[in-house]
Amino acid sequence: MKPDLRALTRPELEAALTALGEKPVHAAAVYLAVHRLGAADLAALPGVPPRVTAALSPAYSLSTLPVPAETQVSCDGTRKILFRFHDGAPAECVVLPAKDRVIACLSSQSGCDCGCTFCATGALGLRRSLTPQEIIAQFEACLREAGEISSIVFMGMGEPFLNWENVKRAVRLLSDSRGRHFPQVKMTVSTVGVIPVIEELTASDLRVRLAVSVVAADEETRARLAPMEKKYPLRRVLEAVRAYCRARKAAVMFEYILFPGVNDRPSDSALLAGLVRDIPCRVNLIPYNPPGGPGGETPRVKAFQLELIEAGVRTYLRVERGADIAAACGQLAAKNKEPRG
Numbered sequence: 001m002k003p004d005l006r007a008l009t010r011p012e013l014e015a016a017l018t019a020l021g022e023k024p025v026h027a028a029a030v031y032l033a034v035h036r037l038g039a040a041d042l043a044a045l046p047g048v049p050p051r052v053t054a055a056l057s058p059a060y061s062l063s064t065l066p067v068p069a070e071t072q073v074s075c076d077g078t079r080k081i082l083f084r085f086h087d088g089a090p091a092e093c094v095v096l097p098a099k100d101r102v103i104a105c106l107s108s109q110s111g112c113d114c115g116c117t118f119c120a121t122g123a124l125g126l127r128r129s130l131t132p133q134e135i136i137a138q139f140e141a142c143l144r145e146a147g148e149i150s151s152i153v154f155m156g157m158g159e160p161f162l163n164w165e166n167v168k169r170a171v172r173l174l175s176d177s178r179g180r181h182f183p184q185v186k187m188t189v190s191t192v193g194v195i196p197v198i199e200e201l202t203a204s205d206l207r208v209r210l211a212v213s214v215v216a217a218d219e220e221t222r223a224r225l226a227p228m229e230k231k232y233p234l235r236r237v238l239e240a241v242r243a244y245c246r247a248r249k250a251a252v253m254f255e256y257i258l259f260p261g262v263n264d265r266p267s268d269s270a271l272l273a274g275l276v277r278d279i280p281c282r283v284n285l286i287p288y289n290p291p292g293g294p295g296g297e298t299p300r301v302k303a304f305q306l307e308l309i310e311a312g313v314r315t316y317l318r319v320e321r322g323a324d325i326a327a328a329c330g331q332l333a334a335k336n337k338e339p340r341g
């Protein structure tokens with residue numbers, strides 16, 4: 001099978017053109033045609049000399065970007081977009097319009113094998129990781145729905161750091177100045193704590209922001225809710241996060257879903273504050289929304305926030321969106337069905 005031009009970064013495209021005896025400078029026009037002008041035919045790339053397309057055609061293919069199977073609209077304006085890729089693998093992305101911005105929440109995998117007990121995606125298991133093209137297709141679908149996207153979060157289905165090569169490639173493709181030119185600093189990648197990839201990100205030239213899902217501050221509860229704790233304990237994850245913040249001179253975002261009676265007690269807020277106080281961070285508190293509801297804010301949510309603030313931790317209470325279409329945090333669970341013939 002010929003390699004897909006759509007998955008090549010611009011430096012790779014330049015190298016490919018050079019190897020074919022063409023000038024690497026044409027890579028900019030090819031890139032623009034494929035990633036911004038929506039070209040679907042390798043033989044007719046707008047703005048690219050026919051000699052260059054003729055040289056590329058025998059060696060490369062140009063895939064068609066997948067299109068969504070279905071879109072659901074929430075009463076609060078949130079839109080959930082469902083894809084079924086060529087092999088039937090499902091994935092969902094979400095458009096979250098806020099007062100002054102629009103967030104695109106993208107999936108990195110179809111399903112997930114991390115097994116977090118509170119997460120509808122985790123209950124599906126892993127079907128497979130998504131390709132860079134499938135990740136980009138989600139962004140393009142969100143862009144078509146919203147007209148404009150202010151920021152991207154990799155917080156949909158899957159653990160992005162367990163599909164890091166493809167997520168990284170999608171980040172490079174989306175941020176290229178001849179493509180969508182989407183700033184890397186406006187992309188946030190969320191992990192439940194894959195330490196080697198946090199370390200790799202720290203050392204890399206990527207400017208994406210890091211978010212870490214804390215789940216619970218005590219080891220026992222965390223291991224019960226997020227089995228990844230056994231492989232990458234939170235305290236070691238936080239060491240890697242400290243190194244990231246020092247090297248990047250950046251802050252990290254901690255995500256903390258509040259499970260009533262499980263991790264929302266005063267002792268939990270005290271433990272959490274003790275763990276993160278010395279880290280430049282913001283803690284996003286998310287009231288738990290079980291799949292099928294009811295969930296949302298309990299009296300402890302505001303109290304928990306206040307306890308963290310009083311302990312000196314910057315804290316933000318996230319207003320959950322799209323619960324009526326199961327688009328809220330932890331609810332994405334496109335069923336693993338094959339498309340109907």
Ligand code: SF4
Pocket residue numbers: 112113114115116119120121122123156157158159192
């Ligand atoms: S919370 Fe994230 S890492 Fe955990 S099972 Fe769900 S998608 Fe996977």
